[in-house]
Amino acid sequence: MAATPAVLTAAPPQGKRRILVATAVMALLLAVAPFAGIYPVFLMKALCFALFACAFNLLLGFGGLLSFGHAMFLGTAGYVCAYAAKSWGLPPELAIALGTVASGLLGVVVGMLAIRRQGIYFAMITLAIAQMLYFFYLQTPFTHGEDGIQAVPRGRLFGVLDLSNTLVMYYVVLAIFLAAFLFIYRVVHSPFGQVLKSIRENEPRAISLGYDADRYKLLAFVLSATLAGLAGATKAIVFQLASLTDVHWSMSGEVVLMVLLGGMGTIFGPVVGAFVIIALESYLAPFGQWVTIITGVIFVVCVLAFRRGIVGELSAWWKARSG
Amino acid sequence: MQALFGQLLIGLINGAFYAMLSLGLAVIFGLLNIINFTHGALYMTGAFCAWALLTHLGIGYWWALLIAPIVVGAFGALVERTMLARLYKLDHLYGLLLTFGLALIIQGVFRNEFGSSGLPYQIPPELTGGINLGFMFLPKYRAWVIVASVVVCLTTWYVIERTKLGSYLRAATENPALVQAFGINVPRMVTLTYAVGVGLAALAGVMGAPIFQVNPLMGADLIIVVFAVVVIGGMGSIMGSILTGFGLGVVEGLTKYFYPEASNTVVFVIMVIVLMFKPAGLFGRER
Numbered sequence A: 001m002a003a004t005p006a007v008l009t010a011a012p013p014q015g016k017r018r019i020l021v022a023t024a025v026m027a028l029l030l031a032v033a034p035f036a037g038i039y040p041v042f043l044m045k046a047l048c049f050a051l052f053a054c055a056f057n058l059l060l061g062f063g064g065l066l067s068f069g070h071a072m073f074l075g076t077a078g079y080v081c082a083y084a085a086k087s088w089g090l091p092p093e094l095a096i097a098l099g100t101v102a103s104g105l106l107g108v109v110v111g112m113l114a115i116r117r118q119g120i121y122f123a124m125i126t127l128a129i130a131q132m133l134y135f136f137y138l139q140t141p142f143t144h145g146e147d148g149i150q151a152v153p154r155g156r157l158f159g160v161l162d163l164s165n166t167l168v169m170y171y172v173v174l175a176i177f178l179a180a181f182l183f184i185y186r187v188v189h190s191p192f193g194q195v196l197k198s199i200r201e202n203e204p205r206a207i208s209l210g211y212d213a214d215r216y217k218l219l220a221f222v223l224s225a226t227l228a229g230l231a232g233a234t235k236a237i238v239f240q241l242a243s244l245t246d247v248h249w250s251m252s253g254e255v256v257l258m259v260l261l262g263g264m265g266t267i268f269g270p271v272v273g274a275f276v277i278i279a280l281e282s283y284l285a286p287f288g289q290w291v292t293i294i295t296g297v298i299f300v301v302c303v304l305a306f307r308r309g310i311v312g313e314l315s316a317w318w319k320a321r322s323g
Numbered sequence B: 001m002q003a004l005f006g007q008l009l010i011g012l013i014n015g016a017f018y019a020m021l022s023l024g025l026a027v028i029f030g031l032l033n034i035i036n037f038t039h040g041a042l043y044m045t046g047a048f049c050a051w052a053l054l055t056h057l058g059i060g061y062w063w064a065l066l067i068a069p070i071v072v073g074a075f076g077a078l079v080e081r082t083m084l085a086r087l088y089k090l091d092h093l094y095g096l097l098l099t100f101g102l103a104l105i106i107q108g109v110f111r112n113e114f115g116s117s118g119l120p121y122q123i124p125p126e127l128t129g130g131i132n133l134g135f136m137f138l139p140k141y142r143a144w145v146i147v148a149s150v151v152v153c154l155t156t157w158y159v160i161e162r163t164k165l166g167s168y169l170r171a172a173t174e175n176p177a178l179v180q181a182f183g184i185n186v187p188r189m190v191t192l193t194y195a196v197g198v199g200l201a202a203l204a205g206v207m208g209a210p211i212f213q214v215n216p217l218m219g220a221d222l223i224i225v226v227f228a229v230v231v232i233g234g235m236g237s238i239m240g241s242i243l244t245g246f247g248l249g250v251v252e253g254l255t256k257y258f259y260p261e262a263s264n265t266v267v268f269v270i271m272v273i274v275l276m277f278k279p280a281g282l283f284g285r286e287r
Helices: A016-036 A040-060 A071-086 A092-114 A119-139 A166-188 A191-201 A203-208 A213-239 A249-262 A269-287 A290-305 A309-322 B002-032 B039-057 B061-082 B092-114 B140-162 B164-174 B176-181 B186-208 B218-233 B238-258 B266-277
Strands: B130-132 B137-139
Touching: A016 A040, A016 A166, A040 A166, A040 A213, A040 A249, A040 A269, A071 A092, A071 A119, A071 A213, A071 A249, A092 A119, A092 A213, A092 B266, A119 A249, A119 B092, A119 B218, A119 B266, A166 A191, A166 A213, A191 A203, A191 A213, A203 A213, A249 A269, A249 A290, A249 A309, A249 B092, A269 A290, A269 A309, A290 B092, B002 B039, B002 B140, B002 B164, B002 B186, B002 B218, B002 B238, B039 B061, B039 B092, B039 B186, B039 B218, B061 B186, B092 B218, B130 B140, B137 B140, B140 B164, B140 B186, B140 B238, B164 B176, B164 B186, B176 B186, B218 B238, B218 B266, B238 B266
Parallel strands: none
Antiparallel strands: B130 B137
């Protein structure tokens, strides 16, 4: 088959003001959500995954690189953070920072290996390295194998905020999420983000224009890994648990699904995708294996008929209507 | 000594499965440019086919070797025609995502139906027992699996590299439009290639049924190792994937003997090393 250019369905350009207004609305809705009768633990879980999905989208949607092993960053940060908070007794802000940095460093190493190949190979390599780390965490003593690191203390943030209060914890998670979300928005709309998109669209041309494509891809990979780590570390503090679930390949698949369903290459897509998938899993939990089947069906439907995802389709519809 | 030869044998057996599965992946990748994530799930389906044939219809192992690949191959042809064929014009990653979704569906359905504990499958009576070679005890069934998989691999290699049909296939891999212009029905060839590729996975599944327990997740972890095997070998040559498959199986077996803690990860470590020095894989070509 002839070489097809590496173009994943690109996002339609969105107005800057509209995005900022939408972000403000989203922040407001999330801020009042616990008072609207939505279970805060569910919201925190969804926010952690939304951050994970946004981090992943930075790489897939804007860099065109499909990593099939992103769970390794979520899980590594979770383990490091949980261990630091529990065994070393570090305060939560330091534990989270340490976990995030650990994933960032892992991202440097994995990124340097993985960007040597492209497309399908990139996906297979990241998947294989993640599986290797899964076996490592399964066997190494500090993670406690199948049990995971349990009863991680939430502690007091900066020595002041008592995180064992669910509502306080929720607003801390929300703050972390919003900060990371705005950071990603900034990155995507910076000159760096533009070059990254140009590499996604046509790598040889970007190289011929003098851009060192590999360096841009590596930086995108490391950023994505670091932010995924932030999500994993926060999640470990919220649920007071770091376990093998977070490093398993099915977790890597799940984040791909969230981004695909929400709309890759859109700013809000991953957030919508994460909330939909987490809600689905919560409601379908009693039905056992049906979750896996339905997840699979959503994958197939998205790929065959719905490649722009929820947000992508909505904004295309909006543009067709107003344009 | 006994233990060393025992682990070598297990390594060779695993290598046989790596080789058969990576061969199917390579053939499919060559023509369709799709990494078939369902490969592991269809390997598992092949094993379940054998189990169901025996349990419900009383049809034994030897017929299962023929029937299971045909059933799975037909299913593969259906999937290719109805779903994969719509994706060829898009980025290859969509093929990966679609087949990943299909793998989840297949595994979920089987787990709903059969739970996640394994089902036993008897070794056919002709192959029970073993031969004492003096330095080790060789179970007949395991010897059969190694010999049979070598024959399957070499046959596939012969068909692709040495026959007319294979030459069409290789030509279509290089330039499908031109081959179609010569009056060869390329879409049909693509369907058949996919069917044969997944049929190979099902055949491996039947052969694996008596060794590993028949289990809905038997293919899920295996396929990730096979991906690493494919990255190490590179997809350039058929013989390359066969040799890499067997070779890595043996290396894994030796690791189990000398340093068991690393036996799960050794293939991935080798992949990392190969990537550092030969990014295209041992037998691959840069493209």
